[in-house]
Amino acid sequence: xxxxxxxxxVVGQGAAGLAAALSAAEEARRCDVAIDITILEKARExxxxxxxxxxxxxxxxxxxxxxxxxxxxxxxxxxxxQGDTDYxxxxxxxxxxxxxxxxxxxxxxxxxxxxxxxxPPRIQPVGGGRAIIERLGQxxxxxxxxxxxxxxxxxxxxxxxxxGGIELRAEGGTTIALDADAIVLAxxxxxxxxxxMQAQFGPLAxxxxxxxxxxxxxxGDGIRMAQEQGARMxxxxxxxHIEPVDxxxxxxxxxxxxxxxxxxxxxxxxxxxxxxxxxxxxxxxGFARDIHFARPNGIVYAILDSRLFEITDYKRAIRSDxxxxxxxxxxxxxxxxxxxxxxxxxxxxxxxxxxxxDASRFDATRxxxxxxVAGLVPPKSNWARPLNQPPFLAxxxxxxxxxxxxxxxxxxxxxxxxxxxxxxxxxxxxxxxxHFYRTAPNAVSMLRALVFxxxxxxxxxxxxxxxxxxxx
Numbered sequence: 001x002x003x004x005x006x007x008x009x010v011v012g013q014g015a016a017g018l019a020a021a022l023s024a025a026e027e028a029r030r031c032d033v034a035i036d037i038t039i040l041e042k043a044r045e046x047x048x049x050x051x052x053x054x055x056x057x058x059x060x061x062x063x064x065x066x067x068x069x070x071x072x073x074x075x076x077x078x079x080x081x082q083g084d085t086d087y088x089x090x091x092x093x094x095x096x097x098x099x100x101x102x103x104x105x106x107x108x109x110x111x112x113x114x115x116x117x118x119x120p121p122r123i124q125p126v127g128g129g130r131a132i133i134e135r136l137g138q139x140x141x142x143x144x145x146x147x148x149x150x151x152x153x154x155x156x157x158x159x160x161x162x163x164g165g166i167e168l169r170a171e172g173g174t175t176i177a178l179d180a181d182a183i184v185l186a187x188x189x190x191x192x193x194x195x196x197m198q199a200q201f202g203p204l205a206x207x208x209x210x211x212x213x214x215x216x217x218x219x220g221d222g223i224r225m226a227q228e229q230g231a232r233m234x235x236x237x238x239x240x241h242i243e244p245v246d247x248x249x250x251x252x253x254x255x256x257x258x259x260x261x262x263x264x265x266x267x268x269x270x271x272x273x274x275x276x277x278x279x280x281x282x283x284x285x286g287f288a289r290d291i292h293f294a295r296p297n298g299i300v301y302a303i304l305d306s307r308l309f310e311i312t313d314y315k316r317a318i319r320s321d322x323x324x325x326x327x328x329x330x331x332x333x334x335x336x337x338x339x340x341x342x343x344x345x346x347x348x349x350x351x352x353x354x355x356x357x358d359a360s361r362f363d364a365t366r367x368x369x370x371x372x373v374a375g376l377v378p379p380k381s382n383w384a385r386p387l388n389q390p391p392f393l394a395x396x397x398x399x400x401x402x403x404x405x406x407x408x409x410x411x412x413x414x415x416x417x418x419x420x421x422x423x424x425x426x427x428x429x430x431x432x433x434x435h436f437y438r439t440a441p442n443a444v445s446m447l448r449a450l451v452f453x454x455x456x457x458x459x460x461x462x463x464x465x466x467x468x469x470x471x472x
Contacts, residue, residue, distance in 0.1 A: 005461075006035060006181035007035070008021075008035055008457075008460050009040060009166055009182075010024075011039075012039075012042075012187040013041040013050070013133070013147060014052040014053075014430065015136075015449040016430030016432075016452065017453065019449070019450045019453030020184040020186060020456045022105075022457065023456075023458050025144065025457075026143065028461050033464075036146075038145070040153050047217075049130070049214055050215070051214050051215055052214070052446070054129060054252035055212070058112070058122040058124050059099075059122060059443055059447040061099065063111065063123065064109045065100070071095075072092050075088040078441040079436060079438055079439070082236075082438070086411070087411070087412050088435075089412075090412040091447065095451060098454055099123075107125050108126040115317040116311065116314065116364045117279045118279070119279060119281055120281070120443060151170055152169045155167040155225055156225045157177065161424065163183050164179070164181075181467070182464055184414075184428065184453075186453060186456075188222075188432055189405075190218065190220030191218055191401045192215055192216040192218045202293075204293050208292055208399065209247065223407055226423075231409065231423060233408065234408065234409035234435065235405045235407050235434020236436060236438060238405075239406065239439075240401050240402075240405060241401070241436075241445070242289050243400055244287055244291065244397045245288075245399075245400040246395055247299070249322050253400070254319045254322075255318070255319050256319075256395045257280045258302065258308060259302040262302055262305070262387060263351055264303070264397070265301055265347055266295050267297060268343055269339045269344035269347050271378055272290075272295070272378065273378055274381055276381045276382035285439050288399035291397060292398065298398055299397065301397065302394065302397055303344075303392065303394055304324070304394075305388065325394040325395075327391060328390045328392070351384075352388055354373045356373060356386075357371065362385050369382060370384050370385065405436040407428075407435075410429075410434075410452075413459050414433075414455045425460070425467075427456035427459060429448075431449070433452070
C-alpha cells in the first residue's frame with residue numbers, strides 16, 4: 001500500500017499549474033506514495049486557464065524532438081545578457097522530454113509558418129492553448145487531482161518557516177484555510193491588476209488593453225502572497241510583453257503585423273519610428289509600448305496600399321477579423337480615421353519621395369535592405385516601397401499586454417527563493433517567475449511554463465518524500 005506523504009496545493013490552472021499537478025501525480029504514483037493534490041483556480045470552470053486558454057502557444061523548437069539551434073544564446077541575447085544561465089540551460093535540456101510528455105497525453109504538434117518574414121523556428125499544439133488545457137486537465141482529473149474552481153488564493157500560511165497551508169476565498173465569499181505541505185504558485189503575472197500596473201508603470205497603465213479575456217485573472221496574487229512571506233523578486237520590473245492589436249476586433253490577440261510594409265502615423269498624421277527597423281518580433285514590443293504610453297490617445301494607424309494584397313499569404317500576419325479601412329484617396333482615408341488630411345498627405349508624399357529604391361527588391365520574408373534615402377525622418381530601413389497604388393488602407397493599432405516580466409526569484413528546480421535561500425516547500429512556474437529582461441524571448445513563455453511546471457511538480461513530491469524520511 002502506498003505510504004501517505006502529505007498535501008500539495010497548486011495555485012492556477014494554466015499550462016504551468018496543470019503541468020505541475022499532473023507531473024506530481026505521476027511522480028507520486030511512480031514512487032508509490034499517496035499525495036493529495038488540489039488545484040485552486042480563481043476562474044469558473046468554463047473560463048479557467050488564464051492566458052493559456054487563448055494563446056496560440058508557439059514554442060521555440062525546431063520540432064517536438066529537437067531544440068532550436070542556439071537556443072540558450074538567443075535567450076541571453078533577448079534578455080540583454082541578463083538572466084539566470086542555469087534557468088535557460090535547464091529549459092533547453094528539458095524541452096524535448098516535456099514535448100514528448102505532452103504528446104503522451106494526446107497533445108499533437110504542427111510547425112506553423114512564421115507570420116510573413118523569417119524568424120525563430122517554432123512548433124504549435126494543434127488547437128493552441130485550449131488543447132493544452134483540455135488534454136492536461138483531463139489527465140489530471142483521471143489521476144485524482146482535485147480542481148477547485150472559483151477559488152481565489154489569498155494568503156500563504158507558514159508554520160516554523162515551512163509551508164503549512166493556504167487561505168482562499170471560495171465561491172460565495174467564504175474564507176477557508178486549506179492545509180498544505182507544499183505549494184506550487186502558477187498564477188501568472190500582474191497585468192490583470194490595474195492598481196499594481198499603475199504602481200509599476202504609471203497612471204496610463206490602468207487603461208492598457210489585455211491581450212485576451214483570460215489575462216484579467218493574472219492579477220499578481222501569487223507574487224503578493226510569496227512576497228509577504230519573504231520571497232525575493234527578480235526579472236525586469238519595468239518590462240512587459242505587449243503587442244500591437246486592432247482595437248475593433250473581438251478576437252483574442254488580434255495582432256496586425258503588416259505595419260513594416262507601410263508606414264505608421266499618429267493622430268496628427270505624422271510618422272514617429274522606423275517601421276522597418278527589424279523583423280516584427282524584434283520591433284513589436286517597443287512599438288506597442290510606445291503606442292500606449294507615448295502616442296496621443298494611445299492609438300496609431302498603419303497606412304498601406306493595395307500592394308499589401310499582393311504579398312503571398314499576407315493574412316498570416318493579421319489576426320484581426322475586421323477588414324482594413326479603405327479609400328481610393330489619401331484624403332478620403334484621412335477623413336475616415338479622423339486625421340488631418342493635409343498632414344497625412346504631406347507625410348505620405350514625403351515618404352514616397354524618399355522611397356525611390358528599386359521596388360523589385362521588396363521581399364516581405366526578410367530584411368530586404370530596401371531603405372528610404374538618407375534624410376527621411378524617421379528613417380525607413382527596410383521594405384521602403386512607395387504608397388501609390390489605391391485603394392489605400394488603414395489599420396488602427398493599440399498596445400495590448402500579454403504578461404509582465406517582474407516576478408518571483410526561482411532557481412532551476414522551480415524553488416522560490418528568499419533572502420536566506422529557498423523557502424522550503426514553495427515552488428513557482430510560468431509568468432509568475434521573474435526571468436525575462438529587456439525583451440521577451442520569442443515563443444518561450446508557454447515552453448517555460450510547461451517545462452518548469454513539470455519540474456515544480458516533481459520537486460514538490462521529492463520534497464514531501466524527503467520530509468517524511470526525516471521524520472521516520
